[in-house]
Amino acid sequence: MKLPVLFRDRRAARQTALFALAVFFCAHAFCFFNLTYSGPSVSLNAVSSANLQIEGGLFLQPVYFALRGGVAAPLFTGLIAALCLAAALPMIAELLGIGSAFLRLALCAALCCHPSLTALFAAQLHVADAVCLSLPLVCAGVLCWRAHRLGFLPGAALLASAMALDVHAASFAMGLALLALLASLADGMTLRRAVLQLLHLAAMTLLATALYSIGLAVMLRIADLEACVELHAQGLAQTWLYPLSTLFAPLTYYAALNPVLRALLLLAGGWAALRLPKAGLCRRLLILAACVLLLPLAVNLPVVSASPADQLRPAYALIDAAVLMLVSRMSCRCAVPMRRAAAALIAILGVSGVIFSNQIYLKKNLEFESTLSFMTRVVDRAEDTPGYQPGLTPVAIVGTPEESIVSARLEGFDHLTALHAASNTRAVTSSDDMVGYLWEIMGYPVNLISDYDRSLLEEQDAVRAMPAYPAEGCCAFVGDVLVIRLSP
Amino acid sequence: MHTRYDSPRSLLRACAALTALFFLAAHGYRCLSLSFSADAMLISQTGDALYQVSLGRFLQPVYWLVRGHLTAPLTVGLFAFAFLTGSAYLCARLFGLTRLWQLALLCGILTANETMAVSSAAYLPWMDVYALSLLLNALGAALFFRGGAASLLCILPLTLSLGLYQSYLPVFSTLVILVLLMRLLRGESPSPVWKQGLSACALMVVSLLLYALLLRGVLALTGMEANHDYNGVGNVALPALSALPQLLADTYMTPLIMLFSLSDTPAMPWHISLIPAPLNILCFAAAGALLALRLRGRRAGAVLTAVFLVAILPLSVNFIQFIAGGTSNGLTIYAYNLLYLLPMLLAPDAGGRLQRLLAISICALLALFLALNVRNANKMAVKRDLEFSATTSAISRILDRAEQTEGYLPGETPVVIVGMLPSSALAMERPGLEAVADAQGMRYTYAAAYETSTYWYLQMALGERINLVPHEQRVKLDNKARRMPAYPDEGCCRMIDGRLYIRLN
Numbered sequence: 001m002k003l004p005v006l007f008r009d010r011r012a013a014r015q016t017a018l019f020a021l022a023v024f025f026c027a028h029a030f031c032f033f034n035l036t037y038s039g040p041s042v043s044l045n046a047v048s049s050a051n052l053q054i055e056g057g058l059f060l061q062p063v064y065f066a067l068r069g070g071v072a073a074p075l076f077t078g079l080i081a082a083l084c085l086a087a088a089l090p091m092i093a094e095l096l097g098i099g100s101a102f103l104r105l106a107l108c109a110a111l112c113c114h115p116s117l118t119a120l121f122a123a124q125l126h127v128a129d130a131v132c133l134s135l136p137l138v139c140a141g142v143l144c145w146r147a148h149r150l151g152f153l154p155g156a157a158l159l160a161s162a163m164a165l166d167v168h169a170a171s172f173a174m175g176l177a178l179l180a181l182l183a184s185l186a187d188g189m190t191l192r193r194a195v196l197q198l199l200h201l202a203a204m205t206l207l208a209t210a211l212y213s214i215g216l217a218v219m220l221r222i223a224d225l226e227a228c229v230e231l232h233a234q235g236l237a238q239t240w241l242y243p244l245s246t247l248f249a250p251l252t253y254y255a256a257l258n259p260v261l262r263a264l265l266l267l268a269g270g271w272a273a274l275r276l277p278k279a280g281l282c283r284r285l286l287i288l289a290a291c292v293l294l295l296p297l298a299v300n301l302p303v304v305s306a307s308p309a310d311q312l313r314p315a316y317a318l319i320d321a322a323v324l325m326l327v328s329r330m331s332c333r334c335a336v337p338m339r340r341a342a343a344a345l346i347a348i349l350g351v352s353g354v355i356f357s358n359q360i361y362l363k364k365n366l367e368f369e370s371t372l373s374f375m376t377r378v379v380d381r382a383e384d385t386p387g388y389q390p391g392l393t394p395v396a397i398v399g400t401p402e403e404s405i406v407s408a409r410l411e412g413f414d415h416l417t418a419l420h421a422a423s424n425t426r427a428v429t430s431s432d433d434m435v436g437y438l439w440e441i442m443g444y445p446v447n448l449i450s451d452y453d454r455s456l457l458e459e460q461d462a463v464r465a466m467p468a469y470p471a472e473g474c475c476a477f478v479g480d481v482l483v484i485r486l487s488p
Numbered sequence: 489m490h491t492r493y494d495s496p497r498s499l500l501r502a503c504a505a506l507t508a509l510f511f512l513a514a515h516g517y518r519c520l521s522l523s524f525s526a527d528a529m530l531i532s533q534t535g536d537a538l539y540q541v542s543l544g545r546f547l548q549p550v551y552w553l554v555r556g557h558l559t560a561p562l563t564v565g566l567f568a569f570a571f572l573t574g575s576a577y578l579c580a581r582l583f584g585l586t587r588l589w590q591l592a593l594l595c596g597i598l599t600a601n602e603t604m605a606v607s608s609a610a611y612l613p614w615m616d617v618y619a620l621s622l623l624l625n626a627l628g629a630a631l632f633f634r635g636g637a638a639s640l641l642c643i644l645p646l647t648l649s650l651g652l653y654q655s656y657l658p659v660f661s662t663l664v665i666l667v668l669l670m671r672l673l674r675g676e677s678p679s680p681v682w683k684q685g686l687s688a689c690a691l692m693v694v695s696l697l698l699y700a701l702l703l704r705g706v707l708a709l710t711g712m713e714a715n716h717d718y719n720g721v722g723n724v725a726l727p728a729l730s731a732l733p734q735l736l737a738d739t740y741m742t743p744l745i746m747l748f749s750l751s752d753t754p755a756m757p758w759h760i761s762l763i764p765a766p767l768n769i770l771c772f773a774a775a776g777a778l779l780a781l782r783l784r785g786r787r788a789g790a791v792l793t794a795v796f797l798v799a800i801l802p803l804s805v806n807f808i809q810f811i812a813g814g815t816s817n818g819l820t821i822y823a824y825n826l827l828y829l830l831p832m833l834l835a836p837d838a839g840g841r842l843q844r845l846l847a848i849s850i851c852a853l854l855a856l857f858l859a860l861n862v863r864n865a866n867k868m869a870v871k872r873d874l875e876f877s878a879t880t881s882a883i884s885r886i887l888d889r890a891e892q893t894e895g896y897l898p899g900e901t902p903v904v905i906v907g908m909l910p911s912s913a914l915a916m917e918r919p920g921l922e923a924v925a926d927a928q929g930m931r932y933t934y935a936a937a938y939e940t941s942t943y944w945y946l947q948m949a950l951g952e953r954i955n956l957v958p959h960e961q962r963v964k965l966d967n968k969a970r971r972m973p974a975y976p977d978e979g980c981c982r983m984i985d986g987r988l989y990i991r992l993n
Contacts, residue, residue: 026562026566029520029562030520030560030561030562033520033521034520034521034522253556354563354566355555355556355560355563358560358561358562358563359556359558359560359563361560361562362522362531362558362559362560362561365522366522366531366948366949366950366951367951369522369876369880369949369950370880370949370950370951370952372880373880373883373884373887373950373952376884377884377887377888377891380888405898405899405953406887406891406898406899406952406953406954407951407952407953408899408951408952408953408954409951410531410532410947410948410949410951411532411947411948412531412532412533412534412557412558412948413532413558425951426951469891470891470892470898472892472894
């Protein structure tokens with residue numbers, strides 16, 4: 001069996017990978033060269049939440065972390081994520097038939113500067129590289145499906161692996177597959193062949209789901225756990241509308257200009273769809289309809305996971321990819337200027353994304369430092385309490401630094417809170433993160449009691465009556481337990 | 489080393505790659521860390537717009553609309569890198585540089601110099617603004633030498649650069665002088681050189697007048713008055729006739745004193761050059777020898793013109809000091825670094841044994857200067873980083889004292905902070921970093937360097953809920969804390985008349 005050629009133009013593929021690395025560096029390097037741990041990522045050690053990952057359906061994450069190492073060293077995480085994107089983007093360009101260097105650069109900007117990646121690195125750095133690994137797996141799976149009639153078999157295995165790393169992998173796969181098929185239709189593929197491809201895609205999806213289910217069942221059995229997932233879905237209209245609404249949301253620096261640029265981009269895509277040279281009018285309309293009606297649904301599939309779907313998904317960047325796919329093929333007098341205009345619009349949005357992401361990481365870094373200051377003072381109070389022995393005395397921390405009366409928003413950063421991952425003011429956002437913060441970040445031996453025991457303690461009158469930090473009495477023994485009340 | 493970058497595309501790529509190399513080496517650490525301190529503690533520049541307008545820098549708030557008002561280090565670095573690459577490309581085209589060693593030295597001189605080092609370490613919020621001013625002046629020079637009507641267009645970028653940061657206009661004049669000198673040495677006759685020189689002067693004057701007109705309009709529109717601080721345009725005025733000779737002499741001598749240590753008194757009160765003067769002397773002496781060899785056999789007119797051009801270089805790189813009434817600092821002297829282009833441009837590819845020896849010596853010395861600049865830039869960056877961490881530690885301890893003061897309610901009780909950390913008992917200069925502490929803006933030992941900077945730190949970096957009294961009020965209340973002991977002594981945090989006083993020094 002002759003293996004199909006992966007990349008028609010290897011030089012272009014290499015160039016796309018370099019573009020991806022360069023854009024990725026501009027957008028995210030600050031995160032990987034500094035301590036920006038925040039929220040769940042203060043746990044650092046991803047292995048410690050292996051059970052939660054398996055229960056949540058992400059059963060390959062513990063396997064990946066066992067190979068990578070449990071602790072998320074920022075630069076190492078960043079390098080892996082960068083390589084994943086550098087591997088994925090040439091495959092996406094190949095699948096969508098985007099040949100021009102400018103358009104491929106724009107494609108890299110569209111994905112690497114997408115706020116979904118910023119949110120991922122800002123709030124989930126400890127698992128970010130595992131999530132990013134799903135992208136090249138999905139792309140390779142879709143590439144296999146397109147490349148050979150039996151390609152859906154290895155494609156299914158790749159897709160199943162991706163789904164076991166990231167809950168949103170299926171959305172990316174369906175969106176990319178749809179775009180790849182539309183690209184082929186635009187290039188003159190027969191409808192018969194397109195239907196055949198769709199059947200193969202359906203087979204690949206079913207097989208991937210089966211493989212994923214089997215894998216999950218096996219891992220749950222091995223770990224002696226039960227699945228703790230539920231279906232998170234919106235209504236059809238909302239599912240369609242949401243990805244489009246995120247395009248116009250203030251999740252970028254040029255927030256006022258963004259809606260105009262986005263509208264122009266979408267119009268350019270629509271115009272290009274009606275100017276496809278190798279497709280008749282019906283086919284052009286079919287492609288346009290599929291992009292408008294099906295693509296938002298494909299990139300926003302319902303999610304089966306332990307927690308609700310994230311605010312954003314990398315799959316939403318495929319809407320920009322659709323525009324690039326269409327303008328790269330259009331044929332009319334204004335084709336060349338239109339392509340350059342589309343690339344320029346995405347470049348401006350990319351610059352806006354770079355500025356936005358860097359501001360987010362600056363905020364995260366400053367919050368990391370300020371939380372260290374805050375927790376240093378809190379620990380100082382504990383150590384000043386007679387009878388307290390670090391690492392031995394049971395401790396209960398009631399409330400969070402986020403809710404403390406001494407915590408305030410950083411001046412000048414309010415516009416960033418539109419991104420949910422950046423809406424907090426301290427690195428520790430919940431009680432769940434506290435032990436990770438104290439042990440991993442501060443390296444401080446604290447004997448925290450269990451969440452259950454803490455919840456019982458919080459109901460006691462003596463604890464309810466305690467004043468909050470920094471008031472006198474915020475740190476006191478209740479029985480054998482040193483209770484520290486951080487917030488009212 | 490013998491590769492030629494003749495085409496614009498290959499030249500741009502080479503300039504980008506070399507600038508990236510030097511930028512990463514010299515400023516990479518700073519652009520990838522927090523390290524905010526003193527003036528650079530102004531992380532959010534939104535509230536600074538009108539102040540910059542009053543200083544005459546009315547285009548800065550416009551620029552922030554593009555770059556963002558927050559000083560995200562890597563964003564500033566990326567913009568600065570882009571502008572420096574553009575500047576290097578334009579300068580390479582101006583001087584006809586196509587060899588790798590020439591481009592490497594050019595990119596290094598423009599990127600890894602002392603002015604950029606202090607800009608990145610101590611004035612990061614404005615580093616890309618300075619780089620953009622540099623680019624605009626380089627663009628002005630490029631347009632000027634296109635000749636014809638196009639040369640008049642140079643007024644536009646020059647005026648824009650004045651609206652961003654006034655002190656980069658000498659870059660234009662210095663580039664013009666160097667280009668004219670090189671053309672003269674390649675055989676051009678003195679007459680067109682004089683014509684172009686005078687025409688460049690006239691265009692600079694027009695740019696200054698246009699800038700002054702625009703500034704008047706902007707100040708009227710915003711209802712602001714020109715600032716009379718040491719760095720404000722309000723100080724610009726015609727000097728008294730009697731003061732003119734001394735002002736002119738100071739303007740001329742300052743760069744020479746700075747480079748060659750001609751006097752025991754420092755050239756500037758708050759800035760020193762970190763390149764050893766003997767090395768500068770060697771480098772420029774070699775350049776002088778090369779110039780003499782190149783002028784051998786030339787007519788008297790050409791020789792006199794060349795000598796004149798070299799002689800006015802100190803005035804060209806420093807005429808801002810004259811306009812500002814004698815004031816200069818480590819940020820206003822970027823053009824001094826262009827003096828190093830002279831030895832580089834004189835170092836020929838081929839020639840006699842003596843010329844080759846001189847050229848190799850010059851290149852070696854320039855490479856050494858670049859290495860020293862990269863080292864010093866990194867030292868400055870790490871000093872700032874350490875100061876930022878130390879400030880977090882010190883302020884944490886001070887806040888702890890405050891929070892344990894009876895009667896203090898965070899976010900409600902007005903707080904008066906008297907004094908500043910660099911003047912407190914907690915301050916010391918880190919051993920090994922004393923040398924860089926004498927550079928512009930580097931003398932502080934804490935990020936919360938002075939009163940305003942302390943406010944910025946608490947509000948923009950630490951995110952602490954603290955009700956700081958406004959500065960105008962603080963100044964009036966300072967005397968109430970006169971008898972208080974300073975931190976860390978007992979009683980340094982005290983409630984007086986419903987306000988919490990914290991005495992730092």
